[in-house]
Amino acid sequence: MIQVSISKAGVNVLTVVDPNDFIFSSLYNTFKIIASGTYSPTLGTDPGYNEYYTSVAHGQSFTPFVIAFCKFTNSRVGIVGEKASNVEFWFTNLRVNGSSIEFGYLNATGGNYTPVFKYYICEVPL
Amino acid sequence: MKLVISKPTKNALTETNPDNLIYSSDYDTLKYYVAGSAAVSIPTEASPQTYETTFVTHNLGYYPFFVCFISFDDAPTLQYYMMPFDFADFPMSSQNYVYVTTTTLIFRSWNYDVFGGDVGGQNIHLHYKIFRNDLGV
Incomplete structure (x- = not known):
């Protein structure tokens, strides 16, 4: 089997064994982003602090591994489970099924909230 | 080709x-930009507090893909918790969030002791990986 490897500077590609010393090696599978997108819904408020979901179709024929971020309206980007640092809005959860990516949120700001969700779809099925 | x-x-x-x-x-795949860790000291206070610090200046000019873990003084290199990290064990609770802007990585920690005891004075160790990938938001 042919092996393709690129080592970091100063490391002998022919003898290196530590994966951290490779820039790339065909010995190891790579993280592949097969699709990505942004989704910016306008979300109504609920002073009762209840959680809701909003979703976007992922367009894949399988349930994919997904990673997502949330840009809050104060121009800070957080990760799933985090609260906006200035208001009562949480990006509470991320779930995925065979057809859609679902973003959990809790909006107790007292008004509509319009975050920007960024999602990455990876090649590996869950 | x-x-x-x-x-x-x-x-x-x-x-x-x-x-x-x-x-x-x-x-596309993830491309490393910078990784590191440092201790963030929680101020010594007896009341609910919000502590926020600019942790890393990346100056990429866009919102980068990032991943963070934290560890605590009692086991700084043994147990790593993926961020965000929420902790509640009466009488203490702690919320630890991390954000990026186009220039910085910001660490925000909220700690509370119901009985007003001292929850400060210890270090939280933040371990970060910032990638070159532009979130495009």
């Missing part, structure tokens, strides 16, 4: 399922 490396027994010339490939130049 593209570069494709398939998994063993798969034909790189005909394979279309990306899960059967080790690498394909058709697909």
